[in-house]
Amino acid sequence: MSGGSTGRSDAARDPWRVLVNVAQIPDTGLHREIVADEATRKAMAEVAELREVVSAHAEFDLQPKRDGSYHVTGRVQARVGQTCVVTLDPIESEVIEPIDVVFAPPEQIPEMADLVDDAEESDEETPDPPEPIVGGFIDIGRLATDALFLGIDPHPRKADAVFEQEVEAPDPENHPFAALKALKDKADGKKPKGS
Numbered sequence: 359m360s361g362g363s364t365g366r367s368d369a370a371r372d373p374w375r376v377l378v379n380v381a382q383i384p385d386t387g388l389h390r391e392i393v394a395d396e397a398t399r400k401a402m403a404e405v406a407e408l409r410e411v412v413s414a415h416a417e418f419d420l421q422p423k424r425d426g427s428y429h430v431t432g433r434v435q436a437r438v439g440q441t442c443v444v445t446l447d448p449i450e451s452e453v454i455e456p457i458d459v460v461f462a463p464p465e466q467i468p469e470m471a472d473l474v475d476d477a478e479e480s481d482e483e484t485p486d487p488p489e490p491i492v493g494g495f496i497d498i499g500r501l502a503t504d505a506l507f508l509g510i511d512p513h514p515r516k517a518d519a520v521f522e523q524e525v526e527a528p529d530p531e532n533h534p535f536a537a538l539k540a541l542k543d544k545a546d547g548k549k550p551k552g553s
Contacts, residue, residue, distance in 0.1 A: 373401035376499035378420060380428060380461075380491055387421040390498060398499075406507050409439035409448060416502035418457065427462040427488060434502040440514040449516055455509035461496050462488040 376392050394402065394414040403411045418432035436453045467488055 372497070372500050372503065373405050374398050374414070374499035374503045375497055376502075377495040377497055380422075380494055380496060383420050383422055383428065385422060387419055389417070389419050391415065391417045392499060392502065394499075402503060402506070403438075405503075406438075406510060408510070409441060412437040412439055412450060414502070414506060416457070416498070416505075418498050418501075420496065420498075423460075425462075426466060427460050428491070428496060430457065430459050430461060430496065430498070430501065432457045434505045434509070436506050436509075438510060440511070442516045443513050444515050447516060449514055451511055451514055453506055453509040455505040457501060457505050459486070459501060460488040461491050464490045464492075 374392075374394050376390075378388070378390065382388075392415065394411070399411040399414055402414065403409065414434065414436040416432060416434040418430055421429045421431075423429060433454060433456050438451050438453060440449055440451055441447070442449050467490055
């Protein structure tokens with residue numbers, strides 16, 4: 359990772375970047391665990407419009423395949439600070455999301471996407487199309503961030519929070535036909551209420 363010059367715009371797009379060089383993944387596979395530092399968590403919270411990301415870590419197993427692709431499995435676990443949609447109180451939520459993605463060299467992706475399209479026409483579960491290996495690297499930080507953002511509850515609420523709409527008893531003098539009733543009463547010679 360390089361310093362200063364492009365940091366702000368890169369961080370805005372990809373707040374958590376951890377690159378793995380596919381050339382350095384052994385045939386037996388590679389296990390990696392990553393933890394987001396404070397600056398990364400702050401940037402992630404900004405991108406996801408959260409109060410804060412208290413903690414975030416992920417673990418991955420990267421397994422090379424004979425066709426040049428890599429099967430990446432694992433999970434991301436985080437604690438995020440949100441605002442309850444009912445009470446507007448600050449709350450923390452636990453996010454645990456599984457990760458199961460195939461990465462392939464860009465030139466293989468059209469061919470592999472065709473296989474996915476063919477699979478969609480059958481009754482079997484359809485695999486996702488592969489992600490591209492960019493410049494010989496897989497960004498497991500971005501993968502963890504994407505999974506984390508998918509796992510965030512868009513409508514968080516405290517466990518005991520219940521939305522109760524205030525219902526006011528209707529005022530008998532304030533209804534659509536109150537003016538007509540007052541005119542009728544006047545025509546009948548009665549005094550309107552409140553006079």
